[in-house]
Amino acid sequence: MxxxxxxxxxxxxxxxxxxxxxxxxxxxxxxxxxxxxxxxxxxxxxxxxxxxxxxxxxxxxxxxxxxxxxxxxxxxxxxxxxxxxxxxxxxxxxxxxxxxxxxxxxxxxxxxxxxxxxxxxxxxxxxxxxxxxxxxxxxxxxxxxxxxxxxxxxxxxxxxxxxxxxxxxxxxxxxxxxxxxxxxxxxxxxxxxxxxxxxxxxxxxxxxxxxxxxxxxxxxxxxxxxxxxxxxxxxxxxxxxxxxxxxxxxxxxxxxxxxxxxxxxxxxxxxxxxxxxxxxxxxxxxxxxxxxxxxxxxxxxxxxxxxxxxDTMAEVFFMVEVISKQPRPKGKNLAILTNANAPAQLATTMLLKGGGQLATLSEATMKSLAEFLPKNWEYQNPLDLHQFATPEYYEKTTEILLKDTNVDGLLVILAPQAVSKPTETAKNLLRFASSKKKPLLVNWIGGTTTEEGRKLLSKAGIPNFQYPDTAAHIFNYLWKHAYNLKGIYETPRISDAMKKNPPNREKVAEIIAKARAENRTILTEWDAKQILLAYNLPIIDTRLAFSEDEAWLTAKAIGKPVVLKVHSRSIIKKSNVGGVRLFLKEEDSVRKAYQEIKKNIEERVSPDEFLGVTVQEMNVHDSVEMLLGSKVDAQFGSLLFFGNGGKSLQYYQDRTIAFPPLNTTLARRAIEQTIIYKNIAKNRGLHEPTMALLEQSMVRFSQLITEQPFIKEIYLNPITVSRVGGVSILDAVMILQPNDVKDEQLVRLAIRPYPSEYEEKWILPKSKKEILIRPIQPEDEPSMVVFHEKLSPQSVYFRFFHVVSLDQRRSHERLSRICFADYDRQITLIAEKEKPNQIQNEIIGAIRIIKIHGTKEAEFGMTIVDGYQGEGLGHELLRRAIEVCRSEGIELLTADILSENRGMRTVCEKLGFVIEYNSDEGTVKVSRYIHTILEENQEK
The missing domain is CATH 3.40.50.720 (NAD(P)-binding Rossmann-like Domain)
Incomplete structure (x- = not known):
């Protein structure tokens, strides 16, 4: 729009x-x-x-x-x-x-x-x-x-x-x-x-x-x-x-x-x-x-x-206070400690309404509580202290609940009652203010009676809410925020099928070029499904037939009930013009269906629009029907949408949006946003292998719309998902950009995709082994862990200037910042050697190019596995890093290296870097000015 x-x-x-x-x-x-x-x-x-x-x-x-x-x-x-x-x-x-x-x-x-x-x-x-x-x-x-x-x-x-x-x-x-x-x-x-x-x-x-x-x-x-x-x-x-x-x-x-x-x-x-x-x-x-x-x-x-x-201005400042003072929860499980049932129930209702859960208290927690609470006590969540709500019992119980591994956050409620001591209780809880492992929220109900306690808690950094349901609502925001951040940096699964079967891009280019040459913006269903096949997406068995005889022979070869659809250059809504026949089993029904479709198209549309039929297997499995597609938004570029499909569309629309490119984690996150997923997970129980296939299909689909910007819209509806049949695309519609749209007029993706232009194979000069040099991806994190395990102490010292433990180097927090980096901000080139019969290849070298924020400069750091040093790999990685900088508009590339790192100094000198020695620090500053591609074109 x-x-x-x-x-x-x-x-x-x-x-x-x-x-x-x-x-x-x-x-x-x-x-x-x-x-x-x-x-x-x-x-x-x-x-x-x-x-x-x-x-x-x-x-x-x-x-x-x-x-x-x-x-x-x-x-x-x-x-x-x-x-x-x-x-x-x-x-x-x-x-x-x-x-x-x-x-x-x-x-x-x-x-x-x-x-x-x-x-x-x-x-x-x-x-x-x-x-x-x-x-x-x-x-x-x-x-x-x-x-x-x-x-x-x-x-x-x-x-x-x-x-x-x-x-x-x-x-x-x-x-x-x-x-x-x-x-x-x-x-x-x-x-x-x-x-x-x-x-x-x-x-x-x-x-x-x-x-x-x-x-x-x-x-x-x-x-x-x-x-x-x-x-x-x-x-x-x-x-x-x-x-x-x-x-x-x-x-x-x-x-x-x-x-x-x-x-x-x-x-x-x-x-x-x-x-x-x-x-x-x-x-x-x-x-x-x-x-x-x-x-x-x-x-x-x-x-x-x-x-x-x-959703509200009040929530803005609640969240500013809570996020700035409390740690992120690891999950959605909240424990509630109270001295009154009613406010705890209000909090519970809001928690469950917002998708949170009541934590199930562990056996260890219940055993610890039993040491000072009566043996016949109801050790359940919410935990009501009743007449035992003394400051000491509040303190002991809070300590135990915060230690429970089943508890992701704690809400402590105090209502003013005859035995309540709001100020003293608040003082006893102050020692938990410094705990940064789990969020602690409080609700001191009332006015002047609890005012002093509220002030003490707030001053100590423990967020206090006037109402218990507000506190639970804020906890829901907290875990959702943590969940979203985790999704961005969670290591995605990698499948052998996806890694070993690249798309047939040449075939797709031929199909799109042919349609544009014929001035068509609508692809036939057959062409659309051929593009899906080229990207290894699971379409249902579909074949072309150009005569009544071919239709029957094809149906017989499929060997199951079939569907006949008109094969046409421009008809999309086939059912509206009598272009579809379902549940065909016998020869007579197939022949009759062919003739009826032919007649309907010739009479209702045009004889030129009937080219034949597609014959496809009829889905007979008990399955859930879904929809997957893409459209172009003027601001965000191509959007991927997912939700319910098939017959259910006439009753309701359940949608989620995702931005390509996707990995399996991001695909699962998108799926989880829909009502249909929640219903499947709760009632239908699709097993994990099927869900993994659905994730992989979304990732491949994301790759398709990322790499084919001249496809304007795609509708895959329905997609059937079942235990028996797995994932299968039954129908496909693709609409191209108009022919007068030029490349520079295309709306680019909101998130920069993987820069495949920096992929290139290279032969190690001594061993003559072929390696691939390419930008790093989120899926490479496990291989980076192995890479760091193979580095010698000297290589680590040369790279970091001091001792960095293996646990520090291979921590998810550190590696995720490298593997999940925004390619507009930093690009890490890795050199990988294929390992036969294994999903993950071996990384033998890496060079990280970090753009200095707000400038046209970048810094680099490089490490080569010890067994491959001296083969010229460092020279090749740095040479390619220079070319990446040239393409990215970087004008100055620099690095600090130890003066004793003679090998790196030699590589830099050969590639034209200026060397500046700092004898006080024992380091060397290397720098090289780089002509950008734009400058070189201007000079030419």
Whole structure:
């Protein structure tokens, strides 16, 4: 669905292409530059274009916010109407200012802003904040203004935040680059809002609740600087401990997802997403009534990048407090300790409603409880202490429950009763505040009686909730957030069938080229299934027949009840035109069906559309019918959707969205989001081998839509899943992009796929053994464990400069950061040798290229297994790393190595690196400038 921003972007691209450059919308967002963002959000000099003396004007309020609130930087008013403002010299134009300007804040009429951006570029101003209004919200003329602004910004290299922003605030700098009257306290929350009104409301709420902020940023219309840039910046900002986003839309999807995935690992990102719900455009050629709610797409984006979506503003700040103070739970099992049944039941109801579970207390726990509680006590969860709810019993029980391996989190409830001692009980629980193994939440019910206890607990970092059901609701958010993060970095399974059977891409290219040559956008079902077969997807036995006799002979060869469908160039909804016949067993029925289909098509469509029939096996197994498909979203590119299929579609639609590329873990995570999966797991009990086949099918399907961008839509419906028949695709529809769509106009994937262009075989010079050098993948983690087991102490010392234990080197937390890396941020090339009859190959060398955040520089580190050193492998890996940097736009590649590592020094010297010795440190700095491909093309 094309929104107004995409229309603006197309206008700008037309302008850029007029310069003679071929560029697509999704290559048009500048890469993050740390120094530029620091100059924007920590400026030393600011020019206010549109500063004013006029009473009650926004220009006057903005200038006074910058000059009267103890901001230490220099502020220059710019307005041709005045000679001075509040005692400061006022400049006619920004070019008249002698100082170098870090940030220009623009608050002038919309029609003037593009010219001001041009003047900023000429004056070497790198950042502009646009507070002006009157843009796309006013209609087509406003869109034209924004397009002109963005075009000028790209020409001059000015980064722009806005339009329609209300500005930003850095409390610790006393920097109020806004016309807002809000004065937030200094704190550790970075708050970014797309809505100015919502932003002001949150700041006001924060002051009333004594909540402080490291930054408040109103991101506005996001024509340039968008979510990804700001998340990057706040991720680097040491004052920011948690990031909160109020979001309505996304403009640059890949930048957003890449930044969020990187930052969410170390800092929680909490999203409150609102805005109009809408469906993706439903193509009239779609074989089914099909809807995808926009919310499903955003939910998938948040899951894939490790963010947590909440539903209310209160939940935002609950989660900020809990995530910043409590560890992530390992699972969904909560124990509840209480002195009253009613609040515990309220908490239990909310827990189960949200998908959490009550922990089953272990035998060891019950034995420990029996040592001080009566022997006839009901040791169940929730655990009610009744009259034994003394501070000492609360403390003992809390300690025991936190040690239980079946318990992932603990909620302690205290209701004011005759025997209750809220303050003393709180004091006894304070010693658990330092425990970082499991989350501990409390609910001290009441008012003045429990107030002191609540204050003690909160001050110690134990989150306290006013209501028990709220606490359980927050725990559900906690485990879901941990579950999503785990899914991103959980090592996927690898199957021998998937590894040993690569797709037949040549066959697919032939089928698509033939259809495009015939100016067809709809593939025949036969062609669609041939593409699926080329990607090793499990289609039901399907064959072509061009006559009545062939149809019967084919049916007889299949040997089971069959289905006949019309074979046509353009008919998708075959049943609507009488093009399908089911449950055919006998010769007469097959021949009759062929004649009826032929007649129906000739009469209802056209004689030219009847090419014959497909004869396919009739599914007779007791199976669940599912749907798998893909569509292209204007922002996120190709989306994979999964849910219920077949006859059930006329009654309800159960959908989940996933972003390709997928691995088996991500495929399982997507499947688990659907109601149909939960029903199968609960009632039908599909065994694990069948579920593994379904996962593998989704991974292969993901590979298909990743590698074939000229396929616009795919519908595989139904897919049958059963114990007996496994996974089988019964019907397939594929729709191509129109012929006039060029490669640069394709919407690229929101997540960068595996860079197969860096795969290449190589022969070890001495042993003459063939190896494969390629980028690392998540599935390689087990092989990397073995790789580190084979390194000698000297190789480890040369790589890390100190002793690093094997357990540290092969830990999942460390290796997942290498194997699961965003290819836009780092690429590790591995050299692997095939091991016959084994799924995992042997890794004998690795070089890791890490882009230095916000620059065009990268660092490398390389290790070769001892038995393969001296074979030239290090030279070849580093040579290829240089080529990768060249392709990725990296201009400088560096590394620090030990001066005694003569082998590495020699390799670097041969490849043109400059060597700088540091005798004090005993290290050598090697560096090489690299011409990018773009520079080389310009030179040619």
């Amino acid at each position: 094309q929104n107004s921003f995409q229309r603006i972007l197309e206008r700008v691209l037309e302008g850029v292409r007029s310069w003679g450059e071929s560029v697509s919308a999704h290559h048009f967002h500048p890469s993050y530059d740390k120094s530029t963002m620091e100059a924007l959000f920590q400026p030393k000099t600011i020019a206010v274009v549109g500063a004013s003396k006029k009473e009650y004007s926004l220009g006057k309020r903005l200038f006074e916010n910058l000059t009267l609130l103890d901001y230490k930087g220099e502020v220059f008013p710019v307005n041709p109407k005045y000679d001075e403002i509040n005692g400061s010299v006022c400049y006619k134009k920004i070019e008249n200012i002698d100082e170098f300007i870090d940030l220009a804040i623009i608050i002038t009429p919309a029609r003037t802003v593009a010219q001001i951006i041009k003047e900023c570029g000429e004056a070497n101003v790198k950042n502009a904040l646009i507070l002006s209004t009157g843009f796309r919200e006013t209609g087509e003329k406003g869109e034209e203004f924004e397009a002109e602004i963005l075009l000028e910004a790209r020409k001059s290299g000015v980064r722009v935040i806005g339009t329609n922003s209300i500005g930003f605030i850095r409390p610790h700098l006393n920097l109020f680059a806004t016309f807002s009257n809000q004065r937030p306290k200094e704190g550790s929350i970075g708050f970014v809002s797309q809505s100015g009104a919502m932003g002001e409301g949150v700041l006001d709420w924060g002051n009333s609740q004594n909540v402080g902020f490291s930054a408040f940023i109103s991101i506005g219309g996001m024509i340039d600087i968008s979510w990804g840039d700001v998340i990057h910046y706040l991720g680097d900002d040491t004052r920011t401990k948690a990031i909160v986003l109020y979001m309505e839309s996304i403009n640059y999807a890949r930048s957003f997802l890449s930044a969020a995935k990187e930052v969410s690992y170390s800092k929680p990102i909490i999203v409150l997403k609102t805005g109009k719900r809408q469906q993706l455009e439903n193509n009239s050629t779609s074989p089914i009534h099909f809807e995808i709610d926009e919310d499903l797409i955003f939910n998938a984006a948040f899951r894939r990048s490790g963010m947590l979506r909440v």
